[in-house]
Amino acid sequence: MASSIEDILAKAKPRERTVMVCIAGDVAGELDRLQDELSRVSSDWEPQDLTDVHPGRALAEQMKALREQARAAEVPFKLRYVGDKSYSDLMAAHPAKDDSQAFDSETFPRALIAASCVDPVMTEDQAVELFEVINEGEIKKLFDAAWDVHNASDIVPFSLAASALLAALGDES
Structure with a gap:
């Protein structure tokens, strides 16, 4: 027997997604610097003796801590x-400057992130402030999550890692 629309509406919840954003750009930058240094010393180093310790070891330990x-x-x-109406209104409020795009690529991402973010709650101005300190990769992570909760149609995404773990445990469901 099919469910009534009232039953479906009573059970329906808006799609959510949580992403982790690194707010320590200085630490990420130092990790990049150490990775470059590790690559450089690894390509140049040749032990002179069996007791020689690779100079990259100390760098690797620093990288682990970072x-x-x-x-x-x-x-x-x-x-x-x-929600459909709010999302439609948001798209309309940020029209594309170019007919080949669906929205204004400068203003819409921050507006969508601010409107979608329920924890922490933020205004569009606060999203702009956040965008001034996190890098484009972290901004993209937030925008991709906001876009996905509004546009993705795969209800249960496939996880190769989860499937492999279950298969190893003998549960292939």
Whole structure:
């Protein structure tokens, strides 16, 4: 027997997605610098003796500590679908400057992120401030999540890692 629309509406919840954003750009930059240095010393180094310690070892230890700092500096952003009318109004409020695009690529991302972000709640002006300190990769992470909660149609995304773990445990469901 089919469910009634009332039953469906009572169970329906807006799509959500949480992404982790690293707010320690200085730590990420230092990791990049150490990675470059590690590549350089690794390509140049040749041991003179069996007791010689690779100079990259100290760099790798520094990188490990910095990766832990970067993970500690990640904050969760929970984004939620705003609803059809609000989303349509948002798109209309940020028309493309070019007919080949669906929206204004400068103003729409920050507006969509601000409108979708339920934790932490932020205004569009605060999104602009955030965009001034996080890099384009982190901004893209936020925008992709906001876009996905509004546009993705795959309800249960496939996870190769989860499938492999379940297969290894003998549960292939």
